[in-house]
Amino acid sequence: MSVAVIFKWAYSPADAQVRSDGTLDLSRAKAAISEYDPVAIAAGRQLANDLGTDLVGLTAGPAGIDSPLMRKAALSRGLDRLFVATHSALEQANSTVTANVLAAALGREPEIAAVIAGAESVDDAAGQVPLTLAGLLDWPGLAGVSGIAVDGGALEVYRTGANRQETLRLTGPAVLAVTTNAVSPPVPGMKDILAAGKKPATVLDEAELGPVTCAQAVEVGRRPTAVPRREGRVLDGELAEAVRQAVSVIQEAGLA
Amino acid sequence: MEFNFTDEQELLLQSLDDLLERECSEQYIAELDAAHEPPTAFRKAMYDTGFLSLGFPEQYGGTPVDAVTLVLLAGRVARQGLNNGYGMELLQAMDILEFGSEAQREEILGLLAQGETPFxxxxxxxxxxxxxxxxxxxxxxxxxxxxxxxxxxxxxxxxxxxxxxxxxxxxxxxxxxxxxxxxxxxxxxxxxxxxxxxxxxxxxxxxxxxxxxxxxxxxxxxxxxxxRGFEQLMRNFEFERLVIASQCWGQAECAFHDAAAYAAQRQQFGQPIGQFQLIQQKLVDMAIKVENMGNLVLKTAWMLDQGLDLRTQGALCKRYCALSAFEVADDAVQIFGGIGLTNGARVSRIWRDTRGHRVGGGTDEIMVHIAGRQIVKAHN
Incomplete structure (x- = not known):
């Protein structure tokens, strides 16, 4: 029995530059664990501890995704071991293909209590992969999970919505996408990072995963939607004068 | 020559960035400065995540680490605008861990664990x-x-x-x-x-x-x-100079980025002041100094890791970084103009704090005295 966490190795938003046309320049962005996923790993760690099981990580991408940095970045966050699924179908990945590759990779793990995921990925932000994966595995899929507890042989899952709090009881495996504040992920220290280099990682290639045969939604175009430009203005002078200028700017912008 | 960070350094810096974002915001630092309070909560968080025990022997719960990594971390904390935020605790603890009794070691390590200044x-x-x-x-x-x-x-x-x-x-x-x-x-x-x-x-x-x-x-x-007290104290003085130099580097980088960002948005005569060549010249000279500081700090740390003699290099590094950091901070204040002279501007605090580093840990002049003698001796 194990708990699995799926995560994305994506760009670090801290390094992204927004061009004047609203598109992102990622040419200088370093790769990092997608910023919604450390909370998933932390939630998975907590659940694995409660169940007394291993926590296994899984990420998927084209062949180039596997690197010592990626392995250490993931394993230093509390995973016991790691699967890296590489597949040529992920060169132009969309959520359906990604979920198919992840499902194939999870087939290598004999018994899984739950798959934990982040709310969405930092780049596409669609939040589709966990629920598509749940469908492929024929398991329940729950998004917006704010807490997970073990109760006997079952899992209790908490979800908080705009006007409700739900408690759900799961008697079998499920895919759970956790909210950004479900737990507070710890910051890996030097000991965690050094230990990460000694933990096992297994690369599953296309030959082991098999072909991806699902129908695909192919992206044929993408353009940024118009975002109102935020203008920064520094106002000079004494406080009263600065306030007068602020009022004037607001009025000129038609905001008052 | 390899300028890339190792995977471990890369990940450690990412972790530190996360921690700084959570526990050491610009506002937190400004409030500490205004209230004349030490960063106890931040130090506690640094200890809890293992950063404050980096470099300590493993038998005391630490993780051995090289000097290059330590100065990278010290520089990164300083880049947040926090003065003396990292590195000095290790120096202090080393004096006691190396020479103190078991009771003294226990007391000092216990205080560090609480985020306190041990002595x-x-x-x-x-x-x-x-x-x-x-x-x-x-x-x-x-x-x-x-x-x-x-x-x-x-x-x-x-x-x-x-x-x-x-x-x-x-x-x-x-x-x-x-x-x-x-x-x-x-x-x-x-x-x-x-x-x-x-x-x-x-x-x-x-x-x-x-x-x-x-x-x-x-x-x-x-x-x-x-x-043997003086000899014991001197054991860590060269490392102290290196830590101070790395803090100067980080603070200068902070002031430089603040000034560059301000120059890009501050409008005068119908355009950002960064468009004026007089401002560009300041920014370019600041950038050169920040780059030089980083190179000097990392080379000196590398020398320490190699067990090379630091008497001259340590003094050169401390003098250059303390002096240049203050010059960079001073130019940053100049670019900010009147706002740079107010307590609300981060560059004004960095200007004050970097000035202190030209005196603390050995004055600019003592660094000349130390390095100058060695240079003349080596050429005699």
């Missing part, structure tokens, strides 16, 4: 600073006890610390050699009084005159070997 270094006196031979505070050993008398001045963190790492001399021994010993003295010991000095730099650390009037303690307060 203030009691070295400088009205007549002794750069010139240690002028040290007059006396320690007289008698019947298993030590009696201290004298005055220390400009003692950083004296009010916030539980202990003083006091340097005092045996008046029966003439000269400096064999006369000075190191003691761990509780700050609340009877006979110690304080006069806080109102200084213009380093508001997150207090500075005091400390008076010792027949302060009597058991001899177990001795750290290391009697008469």
């Amino acid at each position: 203030a270094l009691g070295f400088t006196e009205p007549g002794a600073g750069s010139d240690s031979s002028g040290l007059r505070t006396s320690a007289v050993h008698r019947d298993g006890q030590v009696v201290f008398n004298g005055t220390k001045t400009l003692i950083t963190n004296a009010l916030r610390s539980r202990n003083l790492l006091l340097m005092a001399r045996d008046p029966a021994v003439s000269g400096s050699r064999g006369a000075i010993s190191m003691y761990l003295v509780p700050t609340d010991a009877p006979g110690i009084t304080y006069n806080q000095l109102d200084k213009v730099v380093w508001h997150t650390a207090d500075s005091c005159e400390v008076f010792f009037d027949d302060v009597t303690l058991p001899e177990s307060c001795l750290v290391g070997t009697k008469g």
Whole structure:
């Protein structure tokens, strides 16, 4: 029995530059664990501890995704071991293909209590992969999970919505996408990072995963939607004068 | 030559960035500075995540790490705008871990774990600073006890610390050699009084005159070997200079980025002031200095890791970085104009704090004295 966490190795938003046309320049962005996923790993760690099981990580991408940095970045966050699924179908990945590759990779793990995921990925932000994966595995899929507890042989899952709090009881495996504040992920220290280099990682290639045969939604175009430009203005002078200028700017912008 | 970080350094810096974002915001630092408070909560978080025990021996719960990694971390914390935020604790702990008794080690490590400043270094006196031979505070050993008398001045963190790492001399021994010993003295010991000095730099650390009037303690307060205190203290002085240099580097980088961002948005005569060549020249010279500081700090740290002699290099590094950081901060204030002279602007605090580094840890002039002698000697 194990708990699995799926995560994305994506760009670090801290390094992204927004061009004047609203598109992102990622040419200088370093790769990092997608910023919604450390909370998933932390939630998975907590659940694995409660169940007394291993926590296994899984990420998927084209062949180039596997690197010592990626392995250490993931394993230093509390995973016991790691699967890296590489597949040529992920060169132009969309959520359906990604979920198919992840499902194939999870087939290598004999018994899984739950798959934990982040709310969405930092780049596409669609939040589709966990629920598509749940469908492929024929398991329940729950998004917006704010807490997970073990109760006997079952899992209790908490979800908080705009006007409700739900408690759900799961008697079998499920895919759970956790909210950004479900737990507070710890910051890996030097000991965690050094230990990460000694933990096992297994690369599953296309030959082991098999072909991806699902129908695909192919992206044929993408353009940024118009975002109102935020203008920064520094106002000079004494406080009263600065306030007068602020009022004037607001009025000129038609905001008052 | 390899300029890339190792995977471990890359990940450690990412972790530190996460921690800085959570625990050491710009507002937090500004509030500490305004209230003249130390960054205790941040230090506690640093300890809890293992950053504050980096470099400590494993037997004391630490993780060995190279000097290059340590200065990278110290520079990164300073880049947040926090003065003396990282590195000094390790230096302090090393003095005790290396020379102290088991009881002293336990106490200091326990205080570090709580985010406290474990001790203030009691070295400088009205007549002794750069010139240690002028040290007059006396320690007289008698019947298993030590009696201290004298005055220390400009003692950083004296009010916030539980202990003083006091340097005092045996008046029966003439000269400096064999006369000075190191003691761990509780700050609340009877006979110690304080006069806080109102200084213009380093508001997150207090500075005091400390008076010792027949302060009597058991001899177990001795750290290391009697008469070897100065040598013990000197063991970590070159590393201290390197840590200070790395903090100067980080603070200069912070001031540079603030100034560059301001120049890009501040409008005068219908355009951002960054479009004017006079401002561009300042930014370019600042960028060169920041780059040079980083290279010098990392090369010096690498030399330390290789076990090479740092007497000249350490002094060159400390002098250049302290001086250049202040110049960068000064140019940053100039680019900000009037706003740069207000307490609300981060560059004004960095300007103040970097000025302090031209004096603390060895003045610019003492660095010339140290490095100059070595350079002439090497060419004689």
